[in-house]
Amino acid sequence: MASDLKEKGNAALAAGNYELAIELYTKAIELDPNNHVHYSNRSAAYAKKGKYQNALEDAEKTITIKPDWPKGYSRKGTALSFLGRKDDAAKAYSDGLKFDPNNQQLLDGLKEVKQSQPSFGSSMFPTEGYLKLAKDPRTKNLINDPEFMKLLMDCQRNPQKLIMHMQDPRISAALSVLMGINLMGDDEKPGDDEKMETESPPSPPKPKREPTPPPEKMEEDGFTEEQKQAKAEKDLGNEEYKKKNFEDALIHYNKAIELEPTNMTFYNNVAAVYFEQKEYKKCIEQCEKAVDIGRESRADFKLIAKAFSRIGNAYKKLEDYKNAKTYFEKSMSEHRTSEVRNIISELEKKIKEEERKAYIDPVKAEEAKEKGNEFFNNGQFADAVKYYSEAIMRNPDEPKYYSNRAACYTKLAAFDLGLKDCEKCVELDPKFLKGWIRKGKILQGMKKSSKALTAYQKALELDSSNTEALEGYRSCSIAANSDPEDMRKRAMADPEVQDIIRDPAMRLILEQMQNDPKALNDHLKNPEIASKIQKLIESGLIAIR
Template sequence: MSDKEKVEELKNEGNVALQSGKAQAAIDLYTEALKLDPENHVLYSNRSAAYTKQNMYAEAYDDACKTIDAKPDWAKGYSRKGASLAFMNRYEEAKACYEEGLKYDANNKQLLNGVADCKKHLTGPAGSQPIGNPFTGPGVMDRLSKDPRTKTWLENDPSYRTLIQDLQTDPSKLATSLQDERVLTTLGVLMGIDLNVQMANGDPSSTQNSKVPSSNNPPTPKQNGAAGSQHDSHKKAKTESKAEPDVNLTEAVKLKEEGNAAYKKKDFETAIDCYTKAFELDSTNISFLTNRAAAYYEKGDQESCRKDCQKAVDVGREIRVDFKLVAKAFARMGTSYAKDADYKQAIYYFDKSLTEQRTPETLKKRQAAEKAQKEQERLAYIDPDKAQEEKNSGNECFKTGDFPSAIKHYTEAIKRNPDDAKIYSNRAACYTKLAELALGLKDCDKCIELDPTFIKGYLRRGTILKGMKKYTEAMTAFEKAHELDENNSEAKEGVTSCMMAQRMNRSDPEEVKRQAMANPEIQQIMQDPAMRMILEQMQENPGALQEHLRNPEIASKIQKLLKVGLISIR
């Protein structure tokens, strides 16, 4: 059974398993098929569906991305990716993915339904007056850093940054956060209004929180009595405390900049020391850890690099930082493993990174690691002793006429010792016996490439070309064998038989021309403007031939044209 047939069989078995509710069995079958055909977009799509059934949405997303990479114009890939994103509550991204798929299939029902479903989640129940998440979008952090009401919190209060990140990733938390005056102030900055004032004055749009005091209009003792006065004094002290610059955060940023400068100068020890001190002052900023990991990487301390990356991921998950920062940490970990030639682990962490954020740079690194892993496995598989055993087994099969089995043994021998020219020659002989001339010719070419002095490679190449009725190329091969061994009878007979075949074919000028022009060397000669001019001169003035033959290069080309029968001298 060929690999193609095996892949089809595994895919069908996986489909049956998935339809029967056996999602894990389906995943295993699709995975086995992908080992044989790693570029099959249908297999990635089907496995994505199986992962979804198992509630393994990150894996489903990754396979959906691979589906799109393999076949960008296939709508189902976008349907799979959109579904996995929706299951992870990333509705904005899911909607964009569905809409991207509609560019290739505008009437696809799954994509259209996906867009509609995402819109429902993004806009809320019917009859409401929803707005988009005001905490996301371009320029949000820039506006907060410029407004004096939020600038101090942003620069000096780490909990405020965490609060904003939470609201960016999960807007549903807004309803439970409105009692925090910082949230109301931030909304006011982003929406261009002062919500604190509106709510203090009884804005009907939020009766539940209308009792929240405004920082601009604090309740007076007359309104709330002594308790109100105490509350007002306490809040004033608290606000003043927040307004004070956080020395630790300021110093941490300064240390980071010093670390960056040292890193650029390749002073990695100093850079590591600066990043370490910065993280001690601000343990919520994981960029200090990823920067320190980069310094460890350049220093050659890959273990410390990976520890910092993992710590950055753990801290980032805990405080819910932007997924792009987590993706960066995973990618750096993958790069570190690739540096140590541990490509399996490198691919694992690149995949983790791509699940968080799919970037061309990380995808390229993953592909390079996969290629390096295959080469590593190929080299590890080389074993000349086992290659000789397989070659001997192939020879025994060849003698008994079992050519398919001989090919199998020779192929294994080539994997074990890919630089042995003789094995390619032996396999070429098997292909010739089975009339697989194109495959045999390819093996002969490889044989000659590995050992240009191996006569049998030229003899077998000549025999195959003769069988393909490419007499000119066949004669060249036999002549090369004759040059290597003037006493080789097979080479002499090959040259003679090719010449006779050419003479017989010259009764049909069109056939002569067709065969001659199939030779790349002849094509190159006939396409040379200088040679065409010479041939025209020879036709008009036969005496010009003698003059041109004095030039060794031109004489060689004319002889080749004479040999294939494209020109003749009377």
């Protein structure tokens, strides 16, 4: 039923499993497409996932179905706010307050929108601009990209950032669509990212006019004598760097800087030496100097990106993953590459793991479990899931929290989630009796009597007199033998069983077991064969006496 799917979706949303929540709400909508609550809940899940355009579409559908329901307007306001459409968000909250003037959620949302800084969206970036972006093939995928929407909102709040990010092809594409002109230029093919910089030095800034000194004499090739000498020193430094003579390389690079202090390449090269010497803080300082010099002399954005990446790598070596991610993101804002994007993804995983470990607190875990127990005893199972999930995050190695959450999922008929928690529970503690019993009950509910029988058998090995395990074992035995033909049909529909039956080697082994029961002991010594035989026993296709 749609209501059951909605409850499962609520439980998944409370547990932070947004993808599953969206999937369950979608199934509920398929069964009951005129229920406004399903669209509202899916809008919330999309917003949590960062898919704000999808969240807006569901909020608008909610309002279409039930225009006098305030929560629909709250969902719409939230989605519009995240999309940077502050004026539209304020209107959505105001429209909702017409139906419920004292609704705190709408009042808070309206207050937050009004207090936020005015964006340049009202003039430079009109509301209808978002519709243009959503429809144009060059930008329609960007609307659902949380990273891009965050960047766009930053630019709205601070127009100076728009200038800083003009090199970002996403911003160029967006402005091209909105302004109706091509700002993107020809596609560039990035060159190989060499270890050392070998680009020609940029032209120095024009010197200030002085009344007495004559203008500097330029050579025929456009470089001054100092620039030529600087390049020669850099080349010597590169040779020493390749030989890992880092101190000598530093001498040459520093001479190059003395001769031409406005060329950021030389600072980058000094930073590369410090990185190899594991002098990571010195490396960072040099890269920061390089970026400042590069900004002043309008250096190639790829060089600036390289400096930011080197800072990121230095912080990564120092295991300061948050700062590393920040500087790799700065590198991406200058020049986007798949390599840097992959590094950012790896860093996000490391940061998440660090945060997970920092969040662990067994005392707070017990407090969350007790709150979960209260909600469970009051029949508020979705709320109980939320607190048991908090307990698990606070202490992920405690099996009883998984067992308790599995009990909630069972009450919500979310058997697949409950089974997953039971398996985690007995994995953490194979002697956790209640975990095996709960697993057996869930498998019974899923009509998998043979597998439930195995779970109850494990429980009875731990406590042969346990009443729940005995009753479960008896009822599963009766169910497994009540209709052998039906049991065989279900077993043969299992792809894993089909593969075992089709395996010529297994068919030969089964024939041997039938003709010579003693051969079973020899075959069970092979773990792979033993696993397949156990699967056939659980499915009810064979019995061993």
